[in-house]
Amino acid sequence: xxxxxxxxxxxxxxxxxxxxxxxxxxxxxxxxxxxxxxxxxxxxxxxxxxxxxxxxxxxxxxxxxxxxxxxxxxxxxxxxxxxxxxxxxxxxxxxxxxxxxxxxxxxxxxxxxxxxxxxxxxxxxxxxxxxxxxxxxxxxxxxxxxxxxxxxxxxxxxxxxxxxxxxxxxxxxxxxxxxxxxxxxxxxxxxxxxxxxxxxxxxxxxxxxxxxxxxxxxxxxxxxxxxxxxxxxxxxxxxxxxxxxxxxxxxxxxxxxxxxxxxxxxxxxxxxxxxxxxxxxxxxxxxxxxxxxxxxxxxx
Numbered sequence: 065x066x067x068x069x070x071x072x073x074x075x076x077x078x079x080x081x082x083x084x085x086x087x088x089x090x091x092x093x094x095x096x097x098x099x100x101x102x103x104x105x106x107x108x109x110x111x112x113x114x115x116x117x118x119x120x121x122x123x124x125x126x127x128x129x130x131x132x133x134x135x136x137x138x139x140x141x142x143x144x145x146x147x148x149x150x151x152x153x154x155x156x157x158x159x160x161x162x163x164x165x166x167x168x169x170x171x172x173x174x175x176x177x178x179x180x181x182x183x184x185x186x187x188x189x190x191x192x193x194x195x196x197x198x199x200x201x202x203x204x205x206x207x208x209x210x211x212x213x214x215x216x217x218x219x220x221x222x223x224x225x226x227x228x229x230x231x232x233x234x235x236x237x238x239x240x241x242x243x244x245x246x247x248x249x250x251x252x253x254x255x256x257x258x259x260x261x262x263x264x265x266x267x268x269x270x271x272x273x274x275x276x277x278x279x280x281x282x283x284x285x286x287x288x289x290x291x292x293x294x295x296x297x298x299x300x301x302x303x304x305x306x307x308x309x310x311x312x313x314x315x316x317x318x319x320x321x322x323x324x325x326x327x328x329x330x331x332x333x334x335x336x337x338x339x340x341x342x343x344x345x346x347x348x349x350x351x352x353x354x355x356x357x358x359x360x361x362x363x364x
Contacts, residue, residue: 186212186328190204190323198237199265201239201243202240204236204237217295220323222317223299223316236328242269243263252281259272260272271304284303286300
């Protein structure tokens with residue numbers, strides 16, 4: 065092996081770049097001057113390198129396949145870990161559901177419980193998604209002899225969609241729970257605290273006015289409350305999630321962005337009772353009908 069002195073190596077290093085540039089320009093000039101020669105050179109180089117490429121292609125394919133297998137195995141491990149966690153959660157929910165079902169059956173047997181009558185409902189297709197005077201509403205096509213009443217509860221196959229606010233002879237408008245004009249009294253599943261769900265004209269309504277010390281819990285279910293008689297109790301609305309500003313929002317269970325068929329439930333005849341008077345508020349006693357109308361009272 066020839067050993068070069070340090071000055072010679074430094075001189076060669078300085079000359080390498082100019083020599084390569086000069087060679088590149090020379091090849092360009094040769095290619096312009098004699099195109100046939102340039103093509104022959106490229107073909108010769110391709111013939112010379114193609115066996116090398118063919119030999120290297122198989123090991124490279126094996127390496128790429130092995131890398132893909134390693135990535136797939138890693139993804140499968142992560143997916144299995146996630147599925148194990150979800151299965152554990154589902155087993156806990158199943159145990160809790162079975163316990164609640166047994167308790168519910170026991171209570172029914174003790175109280176001689178009678179289920180309430182199923183509410184009447186009308187099924188109608190969504191024909192338009194224009195808001196009109198509302199930012200978030202849908203228009204339904206109602207054909208006779210079906211009859212729709214103001215205030216009916218609109219639901220899809222998952223949960224509450226909204227309420228009927230306008231009724232025509234062949235149409236009805238439903239105000240969605242995400243509209244800024246929507247106010248729904250709700251109950252939190254875990255603690256039973258009451259609150260108001262307000263629409264924001266966005267995709268997610270927010271929760272407000274819950275009792276002090278009973279803030280909504282992340283991930284708990286939100287259901288309707290019969291606090292003011294506008295909704296029956298227990299209809300599913302969504303789940304609680306806090307945004308970046310720590311405001312509790314409700315992710316609706318209803319698919320509000322892809323509504324096609326809506327059911328309108330009439331709960332007026334299902335026995336929904338008005339709430340009790342707040343503590344400390346006295347109810348006025350009713351006077352007898354005779355005294356109320358000023359009828360004469362017989363003297364004894």
